[in-house]
Amino acid sequence: MTNPDRKTFEAAASWYVQFQSQPPTPAQHQAWQQWLNRDPSHQAAWNQMEQLQRSLGGLPPDLTRRALSATQQRRQVLKWMLVLGGSGYLGWNVQQHTSLGNAWADYRTSVGQRRRIELADGTQINLNTHTAIDVAFDGRQRLIRLREGEVLIHTGKGGGHLPFYVETRQGRVQALGTRFTVRQLPDATRVGVLEERVEVSPGDQPELHRIIGAGESAEFDRHDVRLTQGYGGVQAAWVDGQLIVLDARLGEVIDELARYRPGVLHCDQASAGLRVSGTFRLDSTDAVLANLQASLPIQVKYFTRYWVSVTRIG
Numbered sequence: 001m002t003n004p005d006r007k008t009f010e011a012a013a014s015w016y017v018q019f020q021s022q023p024p025t026p027a028q029h030q031a032w033q034q035w036l037n038r039d040p041s042h043q044a045a046w047n048q049m050e051q052l053q054r055s056l057g058g059l060p061p062d063l064t065r066r067a068l069s070a071t072q073q074r075r076q077v078l079k080w081m082l083v084l085g086g087s088g089y090l091g092w093n094v095q096q097h098t099s100l101g102n103a104w105a106d107y108r109t110s111v112g113q114r115r116r117i118e119l120a121d122g123t124q125i126n127l128n129t130h131t132a133i134d135v136a137f138d139g140r141q142r143l144i145r146l147r148e149g150e151v152l153i154h155t156g157k158g159g160g161h162l163p164f165y166v167e168t169r170q171g172r173v174q175a176l177g178t179r180f181t182v183r184q185l186p187d188a189t190r191v192g193v194l195e196e197r198v199e200v201s202p203g204d205q206p207e208l209h210r211i212i213g214a215g216e217s218a219e220f221d222r223h224d225v226r227l228t229q230g231y232g233g234v235q236a237a238w239v240d241g242q243l244i245v246l247d248a249r250l251g252e253v254i255d256e257l258a259r260y261r262p263g264v265l266h267c268d269q270a271s272a273g274l275r276v277s278g279t280f281r282l283d284s285t286d287a288v289l290a291n292l293q294a295s296l297p298i299q300v301k302y303f304t305r306y307w308v309s310v311t312r313i314g
Contacts, residue, residue: 004048152180
């Protein structure tokens, strides 16, 4: 793959700042697409920009709140791209669904935000942190495309006999009169069923479809479906802004908290194996970290507001 030069990185940073400052117009979107297609290095630079955004949960929001000029903002974005990219922190993977594309999703949430919507057929959908979906209802089906993130769906009765699907990067989930969650992972889709049943079909092997019942969960890729652990209200407590854990590894808890705050939240290997139980508020992750520090042999270090490290002491 062609490696971008600094000039190309600067162009990518300029596009990023432009899209962050205000929603792009159709003409701006077309111009960006033309720039992207003009040279393979443009696509490579933008992929790195998108990977940066995913890795850091988005750049600090006060970047645009402060009285910075567009030139200053571009320099700040460019600095992060070059430093993190040059250190090998970022990958060059081409993503099927990019965060820029999510700007045009029918419904979306930012990092740390949750949202509830109701569709025309009465279906209720809760969107978890950093989630984007499209809704496509027609005379043949009711379809939700999960671009990124996690949703809890309670299917409505107003759709008649039209099938209800959730489409992800790995395949499809068909609701069979149910209440269930779907989460887009980097390389798989996780499904948990609270009521009734769903049918899961891998994208490349649809004949290997599998029925998942209430209290069950599964993960699937494009080739296979695997039952995982049991599933219930505890796992779906994020709908109420809670993270409920019982004798969980601290590393897993930190990974979950990281989904709800911008920037990097890192847990070292020495503390990752500590066991944690409790109910934590997802809208107050700093308070959660303070409570964990008070009850466990760990230290929470804030290098910046957006870069936090958890290390073991003693």
